[in-house]
Amino acid sequence: MSTVELDERVLEAARREADRRGVDVSEVVTAAVQRFVAGTDLQELLADFRRRDEASDDTLDEDEALRLAYEELAAVRSERR
Secondary structure (H helix, E strand, C coil): CCCCCCCHHHHHHHHHHHHHHCCCHHHHHHHHHHHHHHHHHHHHHHHHHHHHHHHCCCCCCHHHHHHHHHHHHHHHHHHHC
16 A cells, blocks of 8 residues: 545545545545546557557548448348348
8 A cells, every 4th residue: 555645625525425435535546546547548549549540551531431331231231131
């Protein structure tokens, strides 16, 4: 376990949330930090996807993308039958 310093307003908000949930304030703070870290990781992952997409030469034009989408739709529908 580690010690961190929180602004009094943040700590009070965490205490209110903990009371509302009926849990210890440390659970609220831990969950908030985990969500923040996971969100940051997700943002980094999405930014990486965007960079790769922008650097890719195999970008489809709209007509080609629609053609592929309709082919996939037709394939899924034929599998259902």
